[in-house]
Amino acid sequence: MALAKVKDILRHATDNHYGVAAINTINFExxxxxxxAAEAERVPIIIQFYPGLAAHCPLNHIAYMAKDLxxxxxxxxxxxxxxxxxxxxxxxxxxxxxxxxxxxxxALPYEENVAVTAAVVRTARVFGVDVEAELGHVxxxxxxxxxxxxxxxxKVEQAADxxxxxxxxxxxxxxxxxxxxxxxxxxxxxxxxxxxxxxxxIPLVLHGCSDIPAEQMKEAVNQGLSKFNIxxxxxxxxAHAMAAALEIPRNQGNAGGVLMSMKEPMMDFxxxxxxxxxxxxxxx
Numbered sequence: 001m002a003l004a005k006v007k008d009i010l011r012h013a014t015d016n017h018y019g020v021a022a023i024n025t026i027n028f029e030x031x032x033x034x035x036x037a038a039e040a041e042r043v044p045i046i047i048q049f050y051p052g053l054a055a056h057c058p059l060n061h062i063a064y065m066a067k068d069l070x071x072x073x074x075x076x077x078x079x080x081x082x083x084x085x086x087x088x089x090x091x092x093x094x095x096x097x098x099x100x101x102x103x104x105x106x107a108l109p110y111e112e113n114v115a116v117t118a119a120v121v122r123t124a125r126v127f128g129v130d131v132e133a134e135l136g137h138v139x140x141x142x143x144x145x146x147x148x149x150x151x152x153x154x155k156v157e158q159a160a161d162x163x164x165x166x167x168x169x170x171x172x173x174x175x176x177x178x179x180x181x182x183x184x185x186x187x188x189x190x191x192x193x194x195x196x197x198x199x200x201x202i203p204l205v206l207h208g209c210s211d212i213p214a215e216q217m218k219e220a221v222n223q224g225l226s227k228f229n230i231x232x233x234x235x236x237x238x239a240h241a242m243a244a245a246l247e248i249p250r251n252q253g254n255a256g257g258v259l260m261s262m263k264e265p266m267m268d269f270x271x272x273x274x275x276x277x278x279x280x281x282x283x284x
Contacts, residue, residue: 003067004076006100006130007169009044010203010226012076019221019277022046022205023270024082024231026053029259030238030266031066035073037270042283044076045274046227049098051081051089059096067097075284080132082229090120090131100130102172106137110158117166125167132227135162136174138207141182148176148184156195163200170227172205179208180232188216190223197224205229210236218279228277237269238262 013020023034023045031047038045047066051059063079070077080100081093090103103120105113117133124131136154139146146152154173163171173196175189197204203226209217210232245251245261
């Protein structure tokens, strides 16, 4: 099955009432095992990469690997560059082959966020690249104020104006979610989610999905969110899988064996997230 576009997968998810796991990756194994999980469950998946990790793996390398594996997958797989917080980073992702990029101007004043997002969209359109934007600011889970202070949340009355003026293909919203481990249990603002969903026709994205309680994740799907970013928990599962693989006698001194032994536990983690985000049991 051919490499899919993010906006097409998200539109399909919105129409069929399931959520798409958007899995942050760092190397070949983390990409491969996530795709194998999606194939096992017969649902689409999004493979993404945080540009802050480019010093570990250059953007063009990870984009090539992800697109090559996606093109050979038996389910739709999209490839996306996560959290580019400047125009230059987003455009470097386009240059390096990402079919979809996020531009995050959410830390800027509203008009500046509109301007930088619209600029990325104009450039991306030339190359047929999808653009995700952010309105409201999804902060750090280590900072309780970022989680509970509604002043950081997406303003419902700005959502339609922002989308109309920028032309973004999907929108990440701030509704009590945050990045990284949570200092306190998040409590998503479902009234706000419903209000934003009612105003917008484009797919909605939830960042910081690691460790959000399962019932809240299911409800977020049922309220119309489509893309769910998962990084912290996947990297945690990867670390635990690596630690367990190192204890297997046949892997002593065998790095290749360790990487291959991580396959099942990493797949199991992604399968669990896919099932959680698929409360209505959609399947291809």
